[in-house]
Amino acid sequence: MARILVAGSGILERPETRISLEAKGYQLIVCAEIHRAVGVFLEDPPDLLIVERGFSGAGELDLVRVASGCLQKTNIPILLVLGAEEMAAGIDWQLLPVDDLLARPVTAEELLLRIQLAEARRNRVFDNNPLSKLPGNTSILNAIQKALTSSVSMAVCYVDIDNFKPYNDHYGFSQGDEVILMVARVIVNVIDQAARGRSFIGHVGGDDYVFIVPEDKVVEICDKVLANFETVRNLFIEPEDVLRGGFVEKDRQGRVTQFGLLSISIAVIPTGHGKFQHSGQVAAVASQMKHKVKALEGSNYLIDQREEYSSD
């Protein structure tokens, strides 16, 4: 059952609005107070957010920013409710990144239709990874293509977790999922702070991720991702394995082997200016780089330094 957080009070003034939504199986959580709405959003995130403009001073701006800023939750549709005079004043959609708007007075029928439309639209464009909620392959290819034509040089970074397969076998898939999520959170949060708005983060699947950041930020970001990963990692490994410096599990051939602790490898490919024509070329270079960086012990990143490539 979809849960809708309503930040404001005016829109549900007429009881029939509420009744008609609840009759359709929507669960409504109404917060007339902005701080409480932020708290609810964080601790018990809804499936959809309706925000009334001006219901709490300028506070709803904060709420929308919180809602759209938590990168994990970017798939929660946000509807904004406006009065006529606020519409006349115009709105900067960069500052208020919502998905749809409703003009007061809002009828019960319109509200229901708008909610259903928002849900349908979300399902249409949704190629996100179900675990990390990060964009998937279609979005990744688009983002790489966009980076190739960007006016500033970008760096396409391929991340994967070393020893993930034996970790998963040893600790179980549910804990494996936690590690996948942990690495996603580490990457998202580092980039969010260092290069927000100019970056992209995608999840290829399993323990493979791609992020794209401005080239001049890539060293700072990779260093930070590795450092944060090292800080958090041991919480996901049993103390005795941490002491031993690895865990014992069968390898792909079924032989009992000691594997090192989890680490991450990042292959970094700067896009330069016109160095690549299409994303397939980037992927080819990436696979060579991945091979090199994975051969190194522990967590590492390697930046491709080549100026040009042979045309084969």
Added chain:
Amino acid sequence: MEDAKRQEFRNALRQTKNLPTLPGIVSKLTKMADDPDTTTEQMGKVIGQDYILAAKLLKLVNSAFYGFPQRISSISSAIILLGFNVVKSLIISASIFEVMEDQDVELWQHSLGCAVVCNVIATRMGVKDPEEVSTAGLIHDIGKIAIKMELPSEYEMITRLVRERKMSMRAAEMEVLGLDHAEAGGWLAKGWNLPKKLLEPVSCHHDPRLASTEQLNSAIIHFSDIVIRGLGYGHAGDNKVPMLSKRAWELLNFRPADIDEILEQVEEKLWDVKGFSLEIKAEETSSTVG
């Protein structure tokens, strides 16, 4: 005390939602959050000095939604995983909490002081993750504030007993509620999905023998609580120093010379923290948040 009554208190405490935060801390953090140059680490450092925000942060990161139930036991890891925006939102949502009163500021200082001692001892003993131990020390008295918020009339009776019959807070809690703040804190930690490494030191800080796997950490919190009360830094509701558990003393296995060195290091570290306390108190008087 009959079970029904205990159960009633237990249910009330389990529903604890809003814990009061110092407006001084919130306004300081709000300022930091608005400054684009503030790093997540800097905010973590401030949050790491407030037991309520620390508890809220740990509750959030260990909640089912974030996907790491009973896993994250240190503030720095919590912040890495939640990220700047969520930490900032946590601060926004904290600003609605009731304003702390003077005696709560004392409890805040006691909690912070206890965390400082825990860190000194854990580092000295070569514990694997000293931050985890100081985090447990920071939130060890969380049950006290929950009792105050959720059971105000019982809390009134408890403080009267402490005042009039010169009882320890814990003995008064047992008399009025049939349970103490350590047990109450343990329920909270459990309800919030906190890892055992934090839960047990909170619920067993008066008797480390009760801990199943975290006896050493519980013993460190237990002893740190005694040290910080003995030093008279902050105030934890009564002016009594708790009894030292024999088991804790055996586990810690300190020589008298160790204690001298520990006290010296603690004094030094408290000095930094005192500067921060004064700053917060100054914010408190000029602050309009809350």
